[in-house]
Amino acid sequence: MYPPSTARARPDAIAYVMAGSGERINYAELDRRSNRLARFWQTHGVGPGDSVVLVMENSLAWPVAVAAGMRSGLCVTPVNWHLKPAELAALISEDRPAAIVTSTALAAQVVAAAGDPRRDRPVIVCADGPADGCVALTEALADQSSDPLDRELLGARVLYSGGTTGRPKRFAQPLLGVHPADAPRRHSGLVDALGVGFDSVLLSPAPNYHAAPFTFQLITLAAGGTVVCMEKFDAAGAMRAITENGVTHSQWVPTMLIRLLGLPDRDGIELSARHQVAFTSGAPCPPHVKEGIFEWWGPILHEYYGASEGYGHTYISPPDARSHPGSVGRPLGAARVHITDSAGADVDPGVEGTVCFEAADGPDRPTDASRPALKQMGDIGYLDEEGFLYLVGRRGFMIISGGVNIYPEEIESVLLAHPAVADVAVVGVPDAEFGESVRAVVEVRPGASVREDDLIAHAREHLAHFKAPRSVVFTTDLPRLPTGKLDKRRLVDRFGSPGAAAYPRTGSPTAPGNSTMSENPSQQGERV
Incomplete structure (x- = not known):
């Protein structure tokens, strides 16, 4: 992603549009702003090899910050802005960024997570206005030259992805030490299969910190195309954005496609003739969901599978998806x-x-x-x-809900801190919309009483909401191995289905086992 590559030939071409507000930035202005931010960072000692962490909602500041980092040799690290302060502090402590970009809504917790102000800590830029401990983006850009740095270097992506240990893993692409204009094509086989080019208009409806939106926005902008970014996903708004912005390509997780298919007035929605390519990743897309999209949009839905670390990818085309239902395809490239x-x-x-x-x-x-x-x-x-x-x-037994990896061990640790909980295990339960939802299976301490809602609220107080259980069931005998470890296989067999029985009900609203399934959809809204 190097804005001058497009700005020189097509300065007025639109680089980025916010679907809800209509705010937009063309390539010439993206070039100028990203140069000024790169120079601001340079004046504060931020240089090649340093990390810049992005903790902010989807906004027009996003491509400016990414472009500034990618043209000044920085490790650009987007993180989930729903993290609680302790979670964010642990991540920042590990990444040790020299700069952070955030928003006024998140500034207080970011400043707290960044460490003691009396010691060296990252320079924090607030994208949408002034905030304590931060420099407003407008102020940061005001006195800086819009000329490029004397020595521009290609930056690198850094992603926090899942491992089997329950802790996110930091994966950093190598810094290649080349000029941004000489950046190698990324995922060339997949890009060719999807036909991403200078005339592409990509609808990006998911949070930008996810690996797939981050990657494909970079790919689209590197090609000179336009990104249409939703502030927050909603199914009806996504369909409007496709039509109103002339979207040619769109990226989804299966949960979004399920919500689209669930629109009550779907038959009356006008389809755009320009919308020729849709693609999904993040979790396997159920065959019946693909077929529903094919019947509605035509055979335009592609799917790919792979690791954020870039080990490799598979890809399946619409015709192959119909002849091989349930497959995520064959390997791409080498x-x-x-x-x-x-x-x-x-x-x-x-x-x-x-x-x-x-x-x-x-x-x-x-x-x-x-x-x-x-x-x-x-x-x-x-x-x-x-x-x-x-x-x-x-x-x-890692849980994938709405395309997001969720680790049972982290949730178990939080719930075990509740004074009424003697023991706990967390499992994924099949969910028609999200693929899986989080369920906690709890043993209550003798003499204690606790409600399902209390435990869910406790989890949400200490964890990002998308990690909190949607349901809690109670038992008196969590299955464990002789070593004392949870017998996860028996646990899933007993409690991993939607209708799994808990401890027999006693009639008391606080008694172990007297649990009802939480169906609050707001707990799931942040997962996509």
Whole structure:
């Protein structure tokens, strides 16, 4: 993403549009503002190799901050702005940024998470106005030259993605030490399959801190196209944005597609002839959802699967999705998929095992070609005879809800801090809209009483809301192994279905087991 590449030839071309407000920025202005922000950071000692953390809602400041970082050799690190202060502080402590960009709504907790003001701490820019401990973006840009830095360097993406340990992992792309104009094409096979180019108009309805929106906004802007960014997803608004902005490409997670298909007046919605490519990722898209989109929009929905770390990707086209329902496709480019058993040996087609990508040429590839380096993300699946990949579950019982990875161990730790909780386990429950929802299974301390709503509120007080359970059931005998560890397999078998029975009801509203399922959709709204 290097704005001058487009600004020189098409200065008035629109780079970024906010779908709700209609605010927009063209490539010439994006070039000027990003230069000024890069220079501001330079005056505060922020330079190549440093990290800039973005903690802010979707806004027109987003592409300015990203472009400034990507043209000044910084590690651009978007993070989930729904994190609680303690979660955010731990992430900032690990990343050690030299700069942060945030908003007035989030400034107080960001400033607190950034550390002691008497010690060195990052320079914090507030995108939409003044705030204590921050420099307003307008003030930061005011006295800076719009000329590029004397030595521009390509920055790198940094993402916090999931591992099986329950803690987000920091993954940083390498800094290549090249000029931004010489940046290599990213995900070229996927970009070619989706046809992203200078005339593309991409609808990006998800939070920008997610890996897929972040990546495909960069790809679209690098191609000279236009990004139409929703402030917050809603199904009807997304359909309006497609028509009103001449959207050609759109990116979704399956939960969004389910909400689109659930619109009450769907048959009366005018479809745009320009909308020719839709694509989904983040979680496997159920075949019936794909078919519903095909029947409504035509055969334009593509799907891809892969890791944020870039180990490899698979891709499936609309025709192949119909002939291979449930598949996430075949490998793209040089990537190869292996399905391995517990000993790491490849299994036959049709046999389930751990999904692994073979490392392409690079430092992870061994010199002995007979022993390929394999990278896996904890997914279980199988390959058919034609090499199409099918996913069947997650190793380690990580929950994927609305395309977001959620770790049971973190939620269990918070709930165990409640004075009425003796023991707890968290499982994913099939959910028609989100793929999975979070359920807590709780043993109550002898003599104590607690309601389901109390535990959900406790979780929401200490965790981002999308991690909080949607339902709580009570039991007197959580299954454990002789080692004392939770027997997750038995746990899922007993409590991992929507109608799973809890401890018998006693009639008392605070008694163990007298739980009703929480159906508050607002708890799920932040996941997409």
